[in-house]
Amino acid sequence: MTGKITVMDHPLIAHKISYIRQENVGTKEFREVIGEIAQLMCYEATRDLKTRDVRIQTPIAEMTGKTLDGKKLAIVPILRAGLGMVDGMLSLIPAAKVGHIGLYRDPETLEPIEYYCKLPADCGDREVFVVDPMLATGGSSVAAIRMLKEKGVKHIRFLCIIAAPEGVKRMQEEHPDVDIYIGALDEKLNDHGYIVPGLGDAGDRIFGTK
Numbered sequence: 001m002t003g004k005i006t007v008m009d010h011p012l013i014a015h016k017i018s019y020i021r022q023e024n025v026g027t028k029e030f031r032e033v034i035g036e037i038a039q040l041m042c043y044e045a046t047r048d049l050k051t052r053d054v055r056i057q058t059p060i061a062e063m064t065g066k067t068l069d070g071k072k073l074a075i076v077p078i079l080r081a082g083l084g085m086v087d088g089m090l091s092l093i094p095a096a097k098v099g100h101i102g103l104y105r106d107p108e109t110l111e112p113i114e115y116y117c118k119l120p121a122d123c124g125d126r127e128v129f130v131v132d133p134m135l136a137t138g139g140s141s142v143a144a145i146r147m148l149k150e151k152g153v154k155h156i157r158f159l160c161i162i163a164a165p166e167g168v169k170r171m172q173e174e175h176p177d178v179d180i181y182i183g184a185l186d187e188k189l190n191d192h193g194y195i196v197p198g199l200g201d202a203g204d205r206i207f208g209t210k
């Protein structure tokens with residue numbers, strides 16, 4: 001089994017990603033637009049959520065409408081940069097619980113180092129949306145999803161704004177059951193593990209730390 005890979009083709013998403021790639025975009029704007037992209041990607045990534053019929057009364061008539069059904073949802077950002085996507089996601093799925101996984105990539109080895117994990121107690125019963133703007137080598141997302149599976153989570157989707165082919169391949173090899181939603185699929189990684197052309201360090205650009 002191989003998870004579904006969806007590369008966004010919506011013009012608004014393409015436009016906003018191109019905008020924030022530019023090196024002269026400042027922290028405030030970068031953070032705001034990351035949130036807008038996350039909101040648009042959430043819309044696409046929730047397209048197949050289950051619904052059930054519900055009888056409702058409008059001011060004019062009774063009718064059969066739709067309401068969300070199936071598993072409850074959770075959003076799990078990979079810290080830090082994933083935090084930039086949480087509010088955009090919550091704007092569309094406000095009842096979702098939010099867990100946090102703290103990982104940073106060792107700049108020399110590029111291996112993910114874990115420093116935090118706090119998840120909803122019932123996360124094993126939820127459909128989980130893992131969010132991180134960048135999928136580079138795949139080390140961080142592979143590790144985060146492994147941590148979730150160890151806690152019993154079975155239904156996982158991963159949303160990233162920019163991905164490198166190397167990371168997508170690694171995710172497919174290690175987590176073939178996870179559907180991946182990608183804002184833009186870039187060319188490659190450079191010698192330091194940065195995505196080319198990418199947008200630089202997403203965490204630093206969201207929080208203004210460089």
Ligand SMILES: O=P(O)(O)OC[C@H]1O[C@H](OP(=O)(O)OP(=O)(O)O)[C@H](O)[C@@H]1O
Binds near residue numbers: 080112204
């Ligand atoms: O696919 P990978 O090779 O693992 O790289 C991607 C990871 O690197 C960045 O985090 P970073 O380590 O810079 O931490 P930060 O979010 O705290 O800046 C990014 O937000 C991903 O989590």
Ligand SMILES: O=c1cc[nH]c(=O)[nH]1
Binds near residue numbers: 081136194198199201
């Ligand atoms: O290009 C990259 C790669 C990893 N992390 C980032 O923030 N950017």
Ligand SMILES: [Mg+2]
Binds near residue numbers: 201202203204
């Ligand atoms: Mg970073």
